[in-house]
Structure formats: C-alpha cells, structure tokens
Amino acid sequence: MPTATYADRRQQLETYFDRTAVEAWTRLTSDAPVSGIRATVREGRERMRATLLDWLPQDLHGRRILDAGCGTGALAQAAARRGAQVVAVDLSPSLVSLARERIGRDQGAGRIEFQVGDMSDPALGRFDHVVGMDSLIHYRPADVVRVLAGLAARTDRSMLFTFAPGSAFLRAFLALGRLVPRGDRSPAIVPVAEGTLRRRIAAEPALAGWRTARTQRVARGFYTSQALEVLRGRC
Numbered sequence: 001m002p003t004a005t006y007a008d009r010r011q012q013l014e015t016y017f018d019r020t021a022v023e024a025w026t027r028l029t030s031d032a033p034v035s036g037i038r039a040t041v042r043e044g045r046e047r048m049r050a051t052l053l054d055w056l057p058q059d060l061h062g063r064r065i066l067d068a069g070c071g072t073g074a075l076a077q078a079a080a081r082r083g084a085q086v087v088a089v090d091l092s093p094s095l096v097s098l099a100r101e102r103i104g105r106d107q108g109a110g111r112i113e114f115q116v117g118d119m120s121d122p123a124l125g126r127f128d129h130v131v132g133m134d135s136l137i138h139y140r141p142a143d144v145v146r147v148l149a150g151l152a153a154r155t156d157r158s159m160l161f162t163f164a165p166g167s168a169f170l171r172a173f174l175a176l177g178r179l180v181p182r183g184d185r186s187p188a189i190v191p192v193a194e195g196t197l198r199r200r201i202a203a204e205p206a207l208a209g210w211r212t213a214r215t216q217r218v219a220r221g222f223y224t225s226q227a228l229e230v231l232r233g234r235c
Helices: 004-020 022-028 036-054 074-081 093-103 141-152 168-178 194-203
Strands: 064-068 085-090 111-116 127-132 155-165 210-220 223-232
Touching: 004 022, 004 093, 004 141, 022 036, 022 093, 036 074, 036 155, 036 210, 036 223, 064 074, 074 085, 074 093, 074 111, 085 093, 093 111, 141 155, 141 194, 141 223, 155 194, 194 210, 194 223
Parallel strands: 064 085, 064 127, 085 111, 127 155
Antiparallel strands: 155 223, 210 223
C-alpha cells in the first residue's frame, strides 16, 4: 500500500507535469528545436525508451501492457504498433490529452486505452508486462518496492522500470541544481544504488517468485537513468 510520502510526492508530480511544466514538456517530447541541455535529455529519453522496448517481445499480439506514467504516449504507440493492447496511464490530464491528440488513430495492429490516474490502481486490471519509464525516479526506494509489489500481484511476465542510479556524479549534480532557484523545478529525483534496489526487491515478501535480471544505464549529457528488468519465475 503506498505511503503518505508516496501520496505527497504523487501530488507534486501531478501539479508539476499538469500545470507548471506542461509547455516545456510538450516541446521536449516533440521534434521542435530545444536548447543544448534539453537536447541531451531528449536523446537520453529516446535511447531509454528504445532499451525498454527491446526488452519486450517483438510480437506483442495478445499481450496486455501497462505503460505506467505514459507521458505523451511514445512508448505506448510503439508497443501498440507491435500488436499490444496498451493501458497508458498518467497523473497529468494535460499530458494524457496531448498523447491522445498526437497518436490519434495511429495505433497499428494494437490498441491504446488512455487513463488519467495512478499506476498502482488495481482497477486498471491485469497485465502481461508493466513498463515504467522514469515514472518512479522521484520516489524513495521503499515506495518504489511497494509499488512494484502491488503491480506484481497483477502482472504475469515482466516489470520494466527505471531508477536514478546512485552515483557520486549524479548526487553532486542534483545538489548543485538545488542551489539554483527556479519556479518550474520538478520534484526532486531520488538516487538509489542498483545493489540496494536489487536487495530490497529480493527481500520483499510480496515479490517472492520474482527476480531481477537485465539492467542498462543510459547517460546522455544531462540525462542519466538506469533500466532494471524484473521477471516472474526463478529460472
């Protein structure tokens, strides 16, 4: 069950992405010209999205996928083009509306169902795969594992998500960023060491029967994120 801390951070994220930074986020996720800093973020996100998609089967016909924190829908669209039935959920009504507008009927052989809400809501149903790209990086490790435990009860094959790797460089970069006051700052990223996250997942009773597998870090200028694959089954 998500904690009060999780609920508070979720509200901050909703406010940020739906009101404070929606224009900047719309531009970042388009092909419009952006600054050098944002160009590295765009490049990093594109590489990370490609990594997560590579970890899914190429043929997704008959598979149901949760795009947890879908943003403007690029990953959901790519999965649908492979035949997946995708539930794309995000806290921000503005981003979900933008995703619907951008994708329109271009859903390939699959289908996308957009929802505004929390990725951990049981009402979203059951899935073969869950993908959470940069949607858990703002939460404490304990809350990340609680969300995964809740999703695991409704997931049959794999959960793919990203976290902010706990490197000295990233910690120093984030600390420096907090010294510069800006009104449109996003909620803080919470770095965590990969080993810590793997141990927490292994120790969580609700994740018994699941195992951590592949991992991949993507670092492009001002974007640093790491993907981790969690699979059902011990073999």
